[in-house]
Amino acid sequence: MTDQELQERQERFITELLREAANLSAAENHLVHQARKRLAELRRGVGRPYPAPAAYDLVLQYDPPEAQEQAWLLTAGLFALHPMKEASGSRSLGSSLGQLHGVGATEARLRQLATVDQARLPHYLRQAVQLLRSHDVGIDYLRLLRDLCVLTNPKVDTHKLRLRWVRDYYRTVHARTGNSSAKGNTA
Incomplete structure (x- = not known):
């Protein structure tokens, strides 16, 4: 399979997830019921060794x-936990979390994601997505999928990707606050 074919499959997969989310507000009750059921089954699998069938x-x-x-x-x-796509697109998980800078344990969540081992990553991703959901901050799921393909690859050094999430977080914070320092420190 070529990289182009893989990217197209990833895009179709995310489009299917978005279709499920759109069905949550469909006029036909059977579509709403099916979407709720399917998303509930997907949610139950997050962080478990074996997801739902x-x-x-x-x-x-x-x-x-x-x-x-x-x-x-x-x-x-993760999509089933928070079925909302980021409207602006191509926003990393770090950027999405940066929208919540100063809210509760956002920085702690980011630090956990930057350092946690692969076995516990789903647990901390679930917490981060739930935090974003509670504040209606969207996620670019296509980008998240591509990032997770890197993070779950044992042959790849994931440090660069995790560092990018941290960098994106602080870039978003700086852009929102207009400061050169996320903490407001001055030199």
């Missing part, structure tokens, strides 16, 4: 590379 059904129809299946399953579950 509905997650496998959804993911495997797009035939991701075997090495990326866990990233796709995790993305589906």
